[in-house]
Amino acid sequence: xxxxxxxxxxxxxxxxxxxxxxxxxxxxxxxxxxxxxxxxxxxxxxxxxxxxxxxxxxxxxxxxxxxxxxxxxxxxxxxxxxxxxxxxxxxxxxxxxxxxxxxxxxxxxxxxxxxxxxxxxxxxxxxxxxxxxxxxxxxxxxxxxxxxxxxxxxxxxxxxxxxxxxxxxxxxxxxxxxxxxxxxxxxxxxxxxxxxxxxxxxxxxxxxxxxxxxxxxxxxxxxxxxxxxxxxxxxxxxxxxxxxxxxxxxxxxxxx
Numbered sequence: 584x585x586x587x588x589x590x591x592x593x594x595x596x597x598x599x600x601x602x603x604x605x606x607x608x609x610x611x612x613x614x615x616x617x618x619x620x621x622x623x624x625x626x627x628x629x630x631x632x633x634x635x636x637x638x639x640x641x642x643x644x645x646x647x648x649x650x651x652x653x654x655x656x657x658x659x660x661x662x663x664x665x666x667x668x669x670x671x672x673x674x675x676x677x678x679x680x681x682x683x684x685x686x687x688x689x690x691x692x693x694x695x696x697x698x699x700x701x702x703x704x705x706x707x708x709x710x711x712x713x714x715x716x717x718x719x720x721x722x723x724x725x726x727x728x729x730x731x732x733x734x735x736x737x738x739x740x741x742x743x744x745x746x747x748x749x750x751x752x753x754x755x756x757x758x759x760x761x762x763x764x765x766x767x768x769x770x771x772x773x774x775x776x777x778x779x780x781x782x783x784x785x786x787x788x789x790x791x792x793x794x795x796x797x798x799x800x801x802x803x804x805x806x807x808x809x810x811x812x813x814x815x816x817x818x819x820x821x822x823x824x825x826x827x828x829x830x831x832x833x834x835x836x837x838x839x
Contacts, residue, residue, distance in 0.1 A: 613835040614657060616802045616816035618768040618786045619753030622711040622741040624702040625661030630838040633657040635673075638831030644823065647682040653693065653727075655831075659700075669698040669717070676727040691724030696733070709743045731760035747774045764790040778806040786818070796825040810837040 612621035615633045625631060635655035642649050654675040660668045673693030680687045696719030703712050719733040737755035744750060749772045757764040770784035785799040800818030807813055817830035 611837060613804075613812050613814075613837075614659070615655075615833050615835060616804070616814040616831070617770060617782060618766075618784055618818075619739045619751050619770055620700070620713070620715055620737065622702060622713040622739050622751070624665055624667045624700055624713065625659055626839070627661045627663050629661040631657075631659040631835060632838075633659070633833065633835040635831050635833045637675075637677075638829075638833065640826045640829040642820075642826045647680060649678065649680045651679075651727075652677045653831075655693075655833075665702040667700045669700060669715075671696045671698065671717070671719075673723070673727065676723075678726055689726050691727050693723040693727040694719050694729055694733075695722045696720065696735075698735075711741045712738060714738045729759055733757055733759040737766075748772070762791045764788060780804045784818070794822075794824040797821040798825050798829065800830065802830075810839075811835070812837075 611625055611629070611631065612623040613631065613633055614620040615635070633656070635653060637652040638655050639653070640651045653673045655673045656671065658670045662668055672695040675690065676693050677690045678688060696717045698715055698717030700713060700715045703714065705711055715735075715737045717735045719729065719735070721728045721731050721733075723729075735755060735757045737753065740752045742750050751770045751772070753766075753768040753770070755766040757766070766786065766788040768784055768786040770782050772780055772782040774780045780803070782802050783800070784802070785797070787795060787797050789795040798818040798820050800816065802814060802816035804812055804814045812835040813833070814835070815830070815832045817828065819828055820826050
């Protein structure tokens, strides 16, 4: 099955189920799209499936242009009202390269990780925050694997400036094969109406003994139903060591 066919089938299923989806009284903030994760967690027993249709990354450097498409999948299960379990993987990836020697393509699975997300207490109704700790095993095919087990610990701080405008600040530390990667990202979101929201973001990342990378971009979400979210996002690299473009389209389902 081609990536285009798979995308069409999943989107078709989402739209076909829109009329029959049960209304979620308090649908959660999904973790996609964007660099940061949401500060909200799922209620106990609730489940969310977030799917890239696909996500992509494009880079043109050293005479080689490469584009990677990834069916990034994140499954979330509420363990309590403030704790959730996550399983993240990319079961299908497609890499296309072009250089002076011609064109090549490869496909395969990516790594798989398990995470625990905890929404932390706050005494201010406009402020929220959460932490996410994860372990990702190097289980994917060589072209799509980190090559070593990765340990990550991140936090997102969120603040509601008004009913329509909110901001977030994200920090994360990855450790893999003896090297640390520090990342942080500010973002600002605006709710156009009850179904449409837009955001802008920037992101910085630095790995030991490597150049810092910087990106910035925008995203848009649309609630097809109270339990189904569609999204599109695009970030551009701001220096020569960053990917030229990254982003994607996706869908997220909430089951209460």
